[in-house]
Amino acid sequence: MMASFGQITWIAMLESAAYCVVLGAILFAGLRSHQVRAVLYSGLVVLFSIFWFASFGQLYLKQVHVTSFPLTLFIPVFLSLALDYRLVAALAPVQSVLIFNYAQQYSATLGAESSTGFESVSIVYAVLSGIMFTLVAILAWVRQHTDDELIRALNEKERLASTDSLTGLMNRRAFMDSLSTFCAAKSTFAVAFLDLDRFKPLNDQFGHAAGDAVLREISNRLQQVPGVRAAARLGGDELAVALDANLSSAELDKAVANLHSCLTRDVEWDGKTLSVGVSVGYATNARDAQSLPTLLKAADTAMRRAKAQQTGWASFSVDVDGAALDTHSSEIEFRSALSRGDLRAAIQPIANAETLEIVGYEILSRWTQCGLRQTPEPNEFIPMAERLGLLNDLLWMTLDETLRSGDVIPHRLAVNISPAQLQAPDFVDCFMNVLKARAVDPAFITLEITEQVAYRNIESNVEMLEKARRAGMTIALDDFGTGYSSLSMLDRLPLDKVKIDKSFSQRSGSSDRSDSILHASIRLAKQLHLTCCVEGIETEEAARKVQLFGADEIQGYWIGRPMLLTDTRVAFKRAS
Numbered sequence: 001m002m003a004s005f006g007q008i009t010w011i012a013m014l015e016s017a018a019y020c021v022v023l024g025a026i027l028f029a030g031l032r033s034h035q036v037r038a039v040l041y042s043g044l045v046v047l048f049s050i051f052w053f054a055s056f057g058q059l060y061l062k063q064v065h066v067t068s069f070p071l072t073l074f075i076p077v078f079l080s081l082a083l084d085y086r087l088v089a090a091l092a093p094v095q096s097v098l099i100f101n102y103a104q105q106y107s108a109t110l111g112a113e114s115s116t117g118f119e120s121v122s123i124v125y126a127v128l129s130g131i132m133f134t135l136v137a138i139l140a141w142v143r144q145h146t147d148d149e150l151i152r153a154l155n156e157k158e159r160l161a162s163t164d165s166l167t168g169l170m171n172r173r174a175f176m177d178s179l180s181t182f183c184a185a186k187s188t189f190a191v192a193f194l195d196l197d198r199f200k201p202l203n204d205q206f207g208h209a210a211g212d213a214v215l216r217e218i219s220n221r222l223q224q225v226p227g228v229r230a231a232a233r234l235g236g237d238e239l240a241v242a243l244d245a246n247l248s249s250a251e252l253d254k255a256v257a258n259l260h261s262c263l264t265r266d267v268e269w270d271g272k273t274l275s276v277g278v279s280v281g282y283a284t285n286a287r288d289a290q291s292l293p294t295l296l297k298a299a300d301t302a303m304r305r306a307k308a309q310q311t312g313w314a315s316f317s318v319d320v321d322g323a324a325l326d327t328h329s330s331e332i333e334f335r336s337a338l339s340r341g342d343l344r345a346a347i348q349p350i351a352n353a354e355t356l357e358i359v360g361y362e363i364l365s366r367w368t369q370c371g372l373r374q375t376p377e378p379n380e381f382i383p384m385a386e387r388l389g390l391l392n393d394l395l396w397m398t399l400d401e402t403l404r405s406g407d408v409i410p411h412r413l414a415v416n417i418s419p420a421q422l423q424a425p426d427f428v429d430c431f432m433n434v435l436k437a438r439a440v441d442p443a444f445i446t447l448e449i450t451e452q453v454a455y456r457n458i459e460s461n462v463e464m465l466e467k468a469r470r471a472g473m474t475i476a477l478d479d480f481g482t483g484y485s486s487l488s489m490l491d492r493l494p495l496d497k498v499k500i501d502k503s504f505s506q507r508s509g510s511s512d513r514s515d516s517i518l519h520a521s522i523r524l525a526k527q528l529h530l531t532c533c534v535e536g537i538e539t540e541e542a543a544r545k546v547q548l549f550g551a552d553e554i555q556g557y558w559i560g561r562p563m564l565l566t567d568t569r570v571a572f573k574r575a576s
């Protein structure tokens with residue numbers, strides 16, 4: 001049996017074994033690296049194995065043919081292009097030996113006379129194979145080297161994009177990504193919001209280098225606090241950490257108190273002792289919030305309370321912070337709604353009291369889409385926009401949207417102006433620019449103000465109103481009769497028109513006194529040569545009455561409800 005296998009079989013088996021060892025090494029290397037590479041390596045191993053076993057099968061069956069040589073030589077070379085250069089280099093001598101042996105076996109099958117000179121051909125094949133593998137190894141080295149450089153550059157770019165350059169902490173984006181990962185892993189964690197106290201005065205007194213040093217030192221300490229899973233600088237002097245929260249409330253309080261005391265130690269800088277404080281607020285994902293943005297807002301709200309009450313740190317409590325969180329959420333939501341264009345202009349018609357012909361429109365803002373539980377009404381979001389200093393942005397947006405639609409000109413347009421808006425020194429100039437951009441004559445514009453413009457900064461407000469009048473606009477006193485000193489306003493403010501508040505027209509008819517007050521108010525406006533408009537006209541009867549009392553204009557649901565600009569064409573046609 002053994003004899004019939006002869007020398008060829010033993011050598012072939014040894015070679016196969018040697019090759020298998022090399023292939024095993026390749027597989028091992030592949031499995032240790034990236035998954036994709038492992039798959040690739042495994043595929044190559046299978047191909048090599050099939051190829052070599054087929055070749056040695058041919059030897060065993062003595063079916064070796066000279067046409068197999070190019071295959072023997074080239075296929076492994078091409079396949080090895082995808083391998084690690086060290087493996088290709090290791091394969092080079094193995095492949096040369098195998099090629100030499102293969103040629104030898106081939107010559108043995110040819111018989112003595114035909115195999116003459118085949119010795120030298122075997123050597124040439126073996127050397128050629130060695131050279132080719134070496135070249136491939138060099139190529140693989142070059143490719144791998146460039147790949148490594150590229151990967152290093154990409155990693156560095158990724159690191160820079162996710163790191164705050166001053167402190168080396170994560171930036172906001174990377175922090176949010178980590179929190180999302182914790183959420184995906186369903187782990188319980190707490191987010192603590194940190195804000196440095198007295199940071200601005202410190203910067204002003206010692207300069208920005210001192211401020212930077214403090215931020216760096218606090219960040220270093222932050223990373224060393226036990227239980228911190230991720231730490232980030234969110235911007236300015238705002239930092240945040242994610243803490244392990246598999247603790248009882250009392251233990252968590254203790255951990256945050258510890259974090260606070262670690263951070264509030266003085267910082268030595270340039271021979272000086274800098275004293276900084278930190279306010280910390282925290283909330284946990286399991287107890288306080290369902291979503292990440294709400295969790296962060298909850299921690300932020302608790303931090304604000306800690307800062308206001310100077311308690312150093314505070315944990316979020318729905319009972320104490322719930323209302324503040326709602327306001328805070330609405331403010332954040334309002335900002336993004338404004339930039340998304342979800343605040344839109346609605347217009348309500350104003351009609352001539354005699355002919356009922358539409359003479360103008362009042363622009364009223366509407367919040368159309370909102371992620372909050374309830375979409376806020378103008379009476380809720382207008383004061384918010386005022387607090388945030390965004391009323392003018394809202395005005396330019398709604399005004400431009402109205403002018404762009406083109407449906408409302410050549411009618412008069414009334415806009416509501418809060419006292420705070422008149423405080424911007426360039427208010428009238430900006431207004432004129434918006435009108436100019438749409439080629440609209442300022443004579444079409446009425447500014448509706450309330451008597452609140454006289455409560456504070458009356459001189460500058462009156463000056464601004466007079467400037468608007470000089471530019472061609474008209475001024476109306478809105479909600480007449482609801483304030484404390486409506487009558488004196490008629491004298492103190494530069495006015496062209498009075499809008500009698502809807503409460504008067506709605507009370508009218510309930511008693512003779514109410515009718516008398518409404519009648520007297522209209523007469524007073526007329527005597528002062530002011531145009532008189534009555535608001536809140538909901539019925540034909542109310543319209544007839546104020547017409548008899550001498551009103552010039554009427555406004556209310558009976559004439560038309562406020563409509564988003566897109567809905568107006570159909571609705572107002574029906575009304576008129």
Ligand code: C2E
Nearest residue numbers: 364365378379382416417418536537538555556557558562
């Ligand atoms: P306003 O200037 O007195 O506007 C009239 C309000 O009365 C509007 O409420 C309007 O929808 C409502 N209304 C109109 N006709 C009738 C009626 O026949 N019956 C009744 N019951 N109500 C009627 P809205 O739109 O909720 O606005 C409330 C207030 O918010 C406005 O009072 C105005 O002071 C302020 N506002 C609205 N949009 C803006 C804005 O873009 N900027 C500023 N600064 N204030 C705005």
Ligand code: CA
Nearest residue numbers: 362416448478
């Ligand atoms: Ca108004």
Ligand code: CA
Nearest residue numbers: 478479499535
């Ligand atoms: Ca009004």
